[in-house]
Amino acid sequence: MNVPFLDLSRTHDAIRADLDTAWHRVVDRSRYIHGEEVEAFEREFAAYCGAEHAIGVGNGLDALHLILRAYGIGPGHEVIVPSNTFIATWLAVSLAGATPVSVDPDPATFNLDPVGVSRAISPRTRAIIPVHLYGQPADMHALLEIAGRHGLVCIEDAAQAHGATFADRRVGSLGHAAAFSFYPGKNLGALGDGGAVTTSDATIARIIRQLANYGSEQKYIHQRKGYNSRLDELQAAVLRVKLRHLDDWNTQRKEIAKFYIDELPNKAFILPTLLAGAESVWHLFVIRVQNRNLLQNFLKENRIESSIHYPVAPADSEAYNNQPVIGDSNVGRMLSDEVLSLPIGPHLEKPQIRHVIEVCQLYANSAGVR
Numbered sequence: 001m002n003v004p005f006l007d008l009s010r011t012h013d014a015i016r017a018d019l020d021t022a023w024h025r026v027v028d029r030s031r032y033i034h035g036e037e038v039e040a041f042e043r044e045f046a047a048y049c050g051a052e053h054a055i056g057v058g059n060g061l062d063a064l065h066l067i068l069r070a071y072g073i074g075p076g077h078e079v080i081v082p083s084n085t086f087i088a089t090w091l092a093v094s095l096a097g098a099t100p101v102s103v104d105p106d107p108a109t110f111n112l113d114p115v116g117v118s119r120a121i122s123p124r125t126r127a128i129i130p131v132h133l134y135g136q137p138a139d140m141h142a143l144l145e146i147a148g149r150h151g152l153v154c155i156e157d158a159a160q161a162h163g164a165t166f167a168d169r170r171v172g173s174l175g176h177a178a179a180f181s182f183y184p185g186k187n188l189g190a191l192g193d194g195g196a197v198t199t200s201d202a203t204i205a206r207i208i209r210q211l212a213n214y215g216s217e218q219k220y221i222h223q224r225k226g227y228n229s230r231l232d233e234l235q236a237a238v239l240r241v242k243l244r245h246l247d248d249w250n251t252q253r254k255e256i257a258k259f260y261i262d263e264l265p266n267k268a269f270i271l272p273t274l275l276a277g278a279e280s281v282w283h284l285f286v287i288r289v290q291n292r293n294l295l296q297n298f299l300k301e302n303r304i305e306s307s308i309h310y311p312v313a314p315a316d317s318e319a320y321n322n323q324p325v326i327g328d329s330n331v332g333r334m335l336s337d338e339v340l341s342l343p344i345g346p347h348l349e350k351p352q353i354r355h356v357i358e359v360c361q362l363y364a365n366s367a368g369v370r
């Protein structure tokens with residue numbers, strides 16, 4: 001039995017007729033930028049998240065960058081980011097001209113530790129970017145409280161958490177603004193690149209709309225020096241079809257996660273911990289294990305694909321090598337040596353998950369508890 005880490009063709013086959021109709025509709029209408037599909041998707045996605053506004057943009061990195069720009073964050077400012085995120089969170093801050101300040105996560109939840117955030121605040125701090133890593137919302141109560149106390153902007157990096165909730169509210173409606181990615185492998189993915197910003201602040205929504213379109217609202221009238229970062233009609237049409245299935249796909253992920261948590265050997269592995277009030281959508285199922293490479297090879301011998309998110313912490317990447325990193329990265333570094341992502345997603349059947357569990361049990365028993 002093969003257990004692929006990701007197989008989008010299986011997911012798309014099930015909705016193939018609706019996808020074909022959607023993009024034929026766009027080609028028939030022959031409008032490819034800023035048309036009815038983007039407008040409708042923005043309305044539907046904002047409603048889904050429980051935010052007043054959604055603005056389609058080119059990708060998740062741009063979504064983060066444009067939010068920082070819209071809030072006037074740039075040179076001389078510091079922005080608090082997790083030490084263990086995908087590098088895009090850091091790059092957005094650097095692109096805006098501000099300085100990323102690294103804060104370690106709580107190793108149990110993998111998400112930003114509010115105590116570390118409080119400690120990292122300086123007079124130059126302007127924003128905090130909690131990442132809802134692997135699909136689990138960060139501790140937004142504590143982080144919003146800190147942001148409020150210090151007058152900081154709290155920007156959700158929701159690129160891995162479409163549909164996740166904290167205290168029964170969906171991510172994208174929790175902070176001042178949120179960034180989403182529709183990279184194909186995300187829980188809600190386009191057939192290419194795409195992204196969105198959600199916010200309930202009408203002024204910020206308007207600025208982001210301008211920034212994403214050459215700083216313009218009206219053709220050839222330019223209010224600001226903007227960018228070209230747009231969600232296109234074809235991707236929006238696809239995303240509208242897929243948004244209708246998102247809750248169902250997330251439910252399938254939750255069932256697999258529950259099966260893993262109930263059955264995986266919990267002495268040899270450290271299984272993911274959920275924060276009270278947080279409902280994860282399990283973009284990834286990440287365990288911690290000593291001698292991670294031994295387990296990964298054993299899985300591979302048994303035709304189970306696994307992955308590592310992420311093998312190098314941003315602070316240790318070549319991109320940030322020649323500049324001093326402000327803040328701690330020790331937990332992030334430790335996690336990058338221990339984390340392993342097991343297959344999860346709507347492309348998998350129960351016997352495949354059972355196979356993963358059996359192979360993991362065999363591994364744990366074969367050398368006693370490693």
Ligand SMILES: *Cc1c(COP(=O)(O)O)cnc(C)c1O
Nearest residue numbers: 059060061086088089159181183
């Ligand atoms: C995928 C991802 C991004 C970037 O999204 P792109 O659409 O690939 O630019 C940002 N942050 C996190 C946490 C991500 O996983």
